[in-house]
Amino acid sequence: MPDVVVIGGGVIGLSIAWELANNGSTVRVLEQGTFGREASWAGAGMLPPGNLALARTPEARLRGATHAQWPDWAASLESLTGIEIGYHRCGGVEVRLPEWPNASELPGLISSLRSEGVIVETDDVAEVRRRIPTLATDLAAAFSMPEFCQVRNPRYLAALQAGCEMRGVELIAGAPVRQVEVTGNRIESVRAAGDEHRAAEFVIAGGAWSGEFLRQIGIHLPIEPLKGQIVLLQANPLPFRSVIQVGREYLVPRSDGRILVGSTEERSGFDKRTTARAVNDLIGFARRVVPDLADATFEKCWAGLRPYSNTGQPFIGRLPQFVNACVAAGHFRYGLHLSPVTALLIRQVLLGQPVLLPEECHVPGF
Ligand SMILES: Cc1cc2nc3c(=O)[nH]c(=O)nc-3n(C[C@H](O)[C@H](O)[C@H](O)COP(=O)(O)OP(=O)(O)OC[C@H]3O[C@@H](n4cnc5c(N)ncnc54)[C@H](O)[C@@H]3O)c2cc1C
Known part of the structure; x- marks a missing residue:
């Protein structure tokens, strides 16, 4: 036993x-x-x-x-x-576009992270764009977190x-x-x-x-399932190397040129099917944040069930x-x-x- x-x-x-x-x-x-x-x-x-x-x-x-x-x-x-396992410090940026109404939440988020001792390297939009020139030209707000990591x-x-x-x-x-x-x-x-x-x-x-x-x-x-869909793109060369977050949506670049675009939050029980609407929206999101991704190849999509607790x-x-x-x-x-x-x-x-x-x-x- x-x-x-x-x-x-x-x-x-x-x-x-x-x-x-x-x-x-x-x-x-x-x-x-x-x-x-x-x-x-x-x-x-x-x-x-x-x-x-x-x-x-x-x-x-x-x-x-x-x-x-x-x-x-x-x-x-x-x-x-x-x-x-692909664990490495890739850095991350949080950005907002003009059509997202919540750009004003970033200063509060930055001060809360800083009060916790998390390094926010820059909150200057021009500087973030200088570091990631493939980002959309009309960002409303942005900041960078060099300690952000990822794992495969x-x-x-x-x-x-x-x-x-x-x-x-x-x-x-x-x-x-x-x-x-x-x-x-x-x-x-x-x-x-x-x-x-x-x-x-x-x-x-x-x-x-x-x-x-x-x-x-x-x-x-x-505890209940909350579905999340992801689209996998392939872009060579990689147009960025840091994780890009826009609130609850994001782009995660892998070192081999793959880019994960996520994600939805859907209450659909234990149904793990992907939908045309979500895939279309995620690709639209990716192209809006990094316009060069219009030329990326679509590799696949999938969904998973997050264990959500209210x-x-x-x-x-x-x-x-x-x-x-x-x-x-x-x-x-x-x-x-x-x-x-x-x-x-x-x-x-x-x-x-x-x-x-x-x-x-x-x-x-x-
Ligand atoms: C689209 C998406 C993106 C995400 N991105 C991130 C991210 O970037 N970073 C992050 O930290 N997290 C992320 N998450 C969340 C993360 O994946 C989950 O929080 C985590 O995987 C939960 O792990 P788990 O082991 O509890 O659940 P699961 O991986 O679902 O494992 C539970 C296992 O238990 C088994 N099981 C259930 N009931 C029984 C039973 N009665 N008998 C035997 N086996 C049983 C299931 O078959 C399953 O294999 C993401 C999730 C999704 C869906």
């Missing part, structure tokens, strides 16, 4: 398994489909900067802690597995999976957990694909499916209803970025160690 059974093999479940295995626990991960092929594969891999020392909100504390972890986290995965998430997931296997984690695909055997306030076992899995501790890391899963054991955490924060920590179960879900737009800190916090909770962010590990007892 393993020490821990993790339910869900996305970036969150695999990161927790990797972290626990590195700290001496035996771990089994049950994945209903294929490991790392849901939201974690579909994401864009943006890793925005943060600074724990000066962070004041729960969101900023999680972002700051994970930002500090990423360099060592990526290096240890790469050195063990030999898989290059499909490679990151491959490395996590390989790292887990090398550390002896049992990875079982095609194992949908549908039944949970409970005695009082203890989970005894779960059943998946006809097999019973017992463990001392259980971790629910089922992404967008977590709300539905938890309801069957009487827990009502507000609290604005993921649920990380012990479920108050059980003595041996944790949840790590609801990371919405930031699960790739927050995977190292989530794994750290769950490891600290499960192994009875001092918890870095105790307030962020409080799961309400709905």
Whole structure:
């Protein structure tokens, strides 16, 4: 019997398994489909900067802690597995165009980032355009963040999976957990694909499916799927090397000339189909922000289901209803970025160690 059974093999479940295995626990991960092929594969891999020392909100504390972890986290995965995950500091700019009414929000955003100790290098539009000359000529506002990073998430997931296997984690695909055997306030076992899995501790890391899963054991955490579509373009040479964000839409350049254009936010249940409207809008957005992209090649498009929580924060920590179960879900737009800190916090909770962010590990007892 393993020490821990993790339910869900996305970036969150695999990161927790990797972290626990590195700290001496035996771990089994049950994945209903294929490991790392849901939201974690579909994401864009943006890793925005943060600074724990000066962070004041729960969101900023999680972002700051994970930002500090990423360099060592990526290096240890790469050195063990030999898989290059494309983690690097590419820089990022936030821009606004005249037709977007919210250019006036940038000064507030800049001062909030600066008060957190995040470097905002310049907020001079002309200077941002000098650095990225392919940007639209009529920007209304812009600023740059040199510490912005990115990761190639499909490679990151491959490395996590390989790292887990090398550390002896049992990875079982095609194992949908549908039944949970409970005695009082203890989970005894779960059943998946006809097999019973017992463990001392259980971790629910089922992404967008977590709300539905938890309801069957009487827990009502507000986690639901929110679809995001992405268009992949190819442009050689790359017209820019930094991430370009325009509020909730963005362009993420990869070193091989690919550019991810994202993304929508759609309530359509568990439907992952792409639509002509979204693809058209995303391409229009890309061309408006970087006009040269009119000549880019269209490679493909896809959609993923973000685990959205209306609290604005993921649920990380012990479920108050059980003595041996944790949840790590609801990371919405930031699960790739927050995977190292989530794994750290769950490891600290499960192994009875001092918890870095105790307030962020409080799961309400709905
Ligand atoms: C278009 C898009 C762009 C994004 N961009 C970024 C970004 O730039 N940066 C960032 O940090 N984040 C980004 N995200 C968000 C990020 O992808 C998610 O927050 C993250 O992947 C969530 O990870 P997860 O492991 O919780 O969920 P998932 O990756 O969905 O994994 C959950 C897994 O659990 C399995 N599962 C569920 N229920 C069960 C069950 N009962 N039994 C067994 N297995 C089960 C599922 O099959 C799935 O594989 C983006 C997401 C999308 C869709």
